Amino acid sequence: MHSVSSQPQNLAGPSRRYLRRLGLRMSPGRISALLAAGLLTLGFLPFIKLGLVVNGLILGSVIALGAIGLTLVYGILKLGNFAHGDYMALGAYVAFFIVDGVLPRVGIEGAGLGPFTFGFPVLIALPLAAVVVALGAIALDWLIYRRLRDRAASTAILMMASLGVAIAIRGLVQLIWSGETQHYPRESRQVYHLPMDVRIPPDGLFVAVLAVILVAGVYALLTYTKIGKAMRATSDNPTLALVSGINTGRVVWWTWGIGGALAAVAGVLLAVVQAQLLPIMGWKFLIPLFAAVILGGIGNPYGALIGALIVGVSMELSTQWINPSYKPAVAFAIMIGVLLARPRGIFGDAL
Amino acid sequence: MDIGGVIDYLIGFAIMAMIYAVFALGLNVHWGFTGLFNIGIAGFFALGAYTAALLTSPPPDPDQFEDFIFGGNLANHGLLDLGVDAWFLLGLAAAALVCGLVALIIGTITLRLNDDYLSIATLGIAESVRFFFLNEKWAANGSKGLYRIPKFLGDVVAPESYDYLYVVVVLVVMLILFAAVQRAVRSPWGRVLRAIREDEVATAASGKNVFHFKLQAFVLGSMVMGIGGALFAHHVRFLSPLTFDPLLATFVIWAMLMVGGSGNNLGAILGAFVVWGVWAGTQFLPGVLSDPSFRLLMIGVLIVTIMLLRPGGLLGEWRRIVERRPASVAGRDPAGPD
Amino acid sequence: MALLKASNVVAGYGGTEILHGVSIKVNAGDVVTIIGPNGCGKSTLMKAIVGLVSVWAGSVHFRGVDISDQDPEQTVRNGLCYVPQTDNVFPSMTIRENLEIGAFVRRDNHQFRIDEMFDLFPDLRRSARRKAGTLSGGQRQMLAIARALMLDPVLLLLDEPTAGLAPALVEGVFKRIQDINSTGVAILLVEQNARDSLRMSDRGYVLSGGVNQLQDTGPALLDNPEVGRVYLGG
Numbered sequence: 001m002h003s004v005s006s007q008p009q010n011l012a013g014p015s016r017r018y019l020r021r022l023g024l025r026m027s028p029g030r031i032s033a034l035l036a037a038g039l040l041t042l043g044f045l046p047f048i049k050l051g052l053v054v055n056g057l058i059l060g061s062v063i064a065l066g067a068i069g070l071t072l073v074y075g076i077l078k079l080g081n082f083a084h085g086d087y088m089a090l091g092a093y094v095a096f097f098i099v100d101g102v103l104p105r106v107g108i109e110g111a112g113l114g115p116f117t118f119g120f121p122v123l124i125a126l127p128l129a130a131v132v133v134a135l136g137a138i139a140l141d142w143l144i145y146r147r148l149r150d151r152a153a154s155t156a157i158l159m160m161a162s163l164g165v166a167i168a169i170r171g172l173v174q175l176i177w178s179g180e181t182q183h184y185p186r187e188s189r190q191v192y193h194l195p196m197d198v199r200i201p202p203d204g205l206f207v208a209v210l211a212v213i214l215v216a217g218v219y220a221l222l223t224y225t226k227i228g229k230a231m232r233a234t235s236d237n238p239t240l241a242l243v244s245g246i247n248t249g250r251v252v253w254w255t256w257g258i259g260g261a262l263a264a265v266a267g268v269l270l271a272v273v274q275a276q277l278l279p280i281m282g283w284k285f286l287i288p289l290f291a292a293v294i295l296g297g298i299g300n301p302y303g304a305l306i307g308a309l310i311v312g313v314s315m316e317l318s319t320q321w322i323n324p325s326y327k328p329a330v331a332f333a334i335m336i337g338v339l340l341a342r343p344r345g346i347f348g349d350a351l
Numbered sequence: 352m353d354i355g356g357v358i359d360y361l362i363g364f365a366i367m368a369m370i371y372a373v374f375a376l377g378l379n380v381h382w383g384f385t386g387l388f389n390i391g392i393a394g395f396f397a398l399g400a401y402t403a404a405l406l407t408s409p410p411p412d413p414d415q416f417e418d419f420i421f422g423g424n425l426a427n428h429g430l431l432d433l434g435v436d437a438w439f440l441l442g443l444a445a446a447a448l449v450c451g452l453v454a455l456i457i458g459t460i461t462l463r464l465n466d467d468y469l470s471i472a473t474l475g476i477a478e479s480v481r482f483f484f485l486n487e488k489w490a491a492n493g494s495k496g497l498y499r500i501p502k503f504l505g506d507v508v509a510p511e512s513y514d515y516l517y518v519v520v521v522l523v524v525m526l527i528l529f530a531a532v533q534r535a536v537r538s539p540w541g542r543v544l545r546a547i548r549e550d551e552v553a554t555a556a557s558g559k560n561v562f563h564f565k566l567q568a569f570v571l572g573s574m575v576m577g578i579g580g581a582l583f584a585h586h587v588r589f590l591s592p593l594t595f596d597p598l599l600a601t602f603v604i605w606a607m608l609m610v611g612g613s614g615n616n617l618g619a620i621l622g623a624f625v626v627w628g629v630w631a632g633t634q635f636l637p638g639v640l641s642d643p644s645f646r647l648l649m650i651g652v653l654i655v656t657i658m659l660l661r662p663g664g665l666l667g668e669w670r671r672i673v674e675r676r677p678a679s680v681a682g683r684d685p686a687g688p689d
Numbered sequence: 690m691a692l693l694k695a696s697n698v699v700a701g702y703g704g705t706e707i708l709h710g711v712s713i714k715v716n717a718g719d720v721v722t723i724i725g726p727n728g729c730g731k732s733t734l735m736k737a738i739v740g741l742v743s744v745w746a747g748s749v750h751f752r753g754v755d756i757s758d759q760d761p762e763q764t765v766r767n768g769l770c771y772v773p774q775t776d777n778v779f780p781s782m783t784i785r786e787n788l789e790i791g792a793f794v795r796r797d798n799h800q801f802r803i804d805e806m807f808d809l810f811p812d813l814r815r816s817a818r819r820k821a822g823t824l825s826g827g828q829r830q831m832l833a834i835a836r837a838l839m840l841d842p843v844l845l846l847l848d849e850p851t852a853g854l855a856p857a858l859v860e861g862v863f864k865r866i867q868d869i870n871s872t873g874v875a876i877l878l879v880e881q882n883a884r885d886s887l888r889m890s891d892r893g894y895v896l897s898g899g900v901n902q903l904q905d906t907g908p909a910l911l912d913n914p915e916v917g918r919v920y921l922g923g
Binding site: 080082144147148153154155156157159160161163164165166167168169170171172174175178179283284286287290294323325326328329332335336339340343 | 382386388390460461463464466467468470471472474475476478479482483485486597598602605639642643644645646647648649650651652653654655658659662
């Protein structure tokens, strides 16, 4: 994969160099494939409801926040974390607890902040939930996965343990908050009407903007900070990272911290977009998450971002032709398609 | 409850425990002997159950099921008029066949790649099967479900004592499957599976086509699961997509195998009885202990604990599982010499 | 006092013992070469010294401190750096980033050290922004060595640095190794090109079947008829 880029460096324009830094190398084959896909999309444009694309990008932003954490954990710890969806659900419920049980006691209540359905309390709860889930993910690593790694347990054992964690978190959430549907305090709001029958709910705009900010933050962290570079190095070549003197324990903590925090934010945003919380919401989100991760190449956060947007848009667009309840199956179909055609994902598996 | 009631209850319990034992045997072929990670048992469970039910149920009553166009005993459509009892056996075979076919497709796609992909794909299969039967009302009446699934040899005994007959049927099928699986894993073929589980690279180096062996094991285990689904359909005689939620159709079975000991067929059956016994027993307890959420939590904790302490299982760690994995962040380099 | 002293090291993987009691010694500033047939445990010995493989029995002392149970991270901090035979760069990171990772444990500004590396390996400066995975075999080997030198080690472990390189490049690698050694860095080398490496070595060891077979000065081993017959191709 790495040896394909044979163009001399001086021919690479700034945009290509930028793409390359993102881990998205452009070979002639890839460019023509993208062009073909673009033309195909243009050809279909008259038949596509643009509004669904917008919905898809919003859904894709939520998937992206979950998938980036999942792919980082996958790349660095070699663990396909089946509990990642349940970390999302946990985040959504912790925020619900803060909004519903804690903030009202100190007199902070409300919904319908500006154009949004949710209120100020959700904005307070969002970072708190992120911190709680990040710490929880680190604690679970310390309690469980660290011991398994020390024992050099197989990846299957690690994944099995993460399945147990997933089940336990869901049981706990259900035990505390019941299996009934909950929602953050909300007031109904007007959606923005754009030409071509595009409707954007303000909440969706909030989700997309927040996702963009967070993804940019992750990019900056991975590219410019010492710990970010150490994370990429560990994902690339764990043994060499170890003999380069990288404190892999700290890398592991940061990975879980970032992954957990992003998952919690994704969970809250999912609860905002779907206007409800259910204990099973995270588990049901696993297939789109893994589809995005595999599409982008395991361990590649930028690939996961693109993969998430593709999966999100495909899921929403599919509702134009097939039953909306098949949306997760669409994500599954994309995943199988990728496994058949390009098992290492569309961008290879590099950070 | 009089003594007869107690016995009736125990018979019902034994039927469910043995059906679960069939699933545990299938999962043992996947995980216990080959190390394949199937977290979508519910998918094969549902496929097996629906296949058997659709082949044997009487055709839908048009007055009640407008959307329900497929299904019903093929005999009633003028094909192979063998009677319900023969169709029960054909249904078991068909359930195995359908599950085997799906496993063949999924396995062919994923097993050439990293092991992790199989588990994600099985999860996808389980959810997709559920969506299919939920949404495609024509296929099996959607969420209202199928509820005229016939009994096997239903004419032979009185309805109130039918379970006494069916428990024997399930026992016989389970024993046949136990013997078959036992024979398979004790054969040279089974030894290759265990070699793959212990050290895939070395097995491949010794000239074995690891992919083919894994695929065969995946198909075989899934076929066993399909038969379990068929047995289940004819026992509860009502199926809806909601029957196959991950808790009761996947996670409980994992708990059974974990308790019984992976790689140990007798242990798998024992684990099914123990876990189902705890499950059924605790529903009479007051308060939180019978709360499904609490049970979910406990199953999760159980799986994690077993992974931490005895990855080979609680009761039957007959053979130590040698663990291996690629160089990881904290592990020392396990690669081979020079 | 010896810089590095491995005494009767027993080590292996899983349940398989590879080294059955190997002893070697590297003095400060020396070049020491280990040769031996495939599977004799050369690479395992390197990994055992750096701490990637656990030492089951015997001891490894570096600068007088027992490092046989030490984490690689600490060993590296103390000035013992290691270049694996394969997978010795971070393929998706740029050359500059690879060097930065090499300096991970340095707290000072390491830019000057990167410049020194670019002076030593001018090829690398020209393509500092290229991803390591796109480099040719020779460049990759240079980068791997440069990465390990970022910490200013007193001892450099090189596992077959010329493996897989075109013969024309091999000479260059040995030249660089001598350059590095001339700055006072001791070098422990595992090599297939026994003739070239023994010629520049202060000491040489022959391992066979996980035990010491022969040891002598480099030139003396070169002249040893037995070594000549078995390892130097006559």
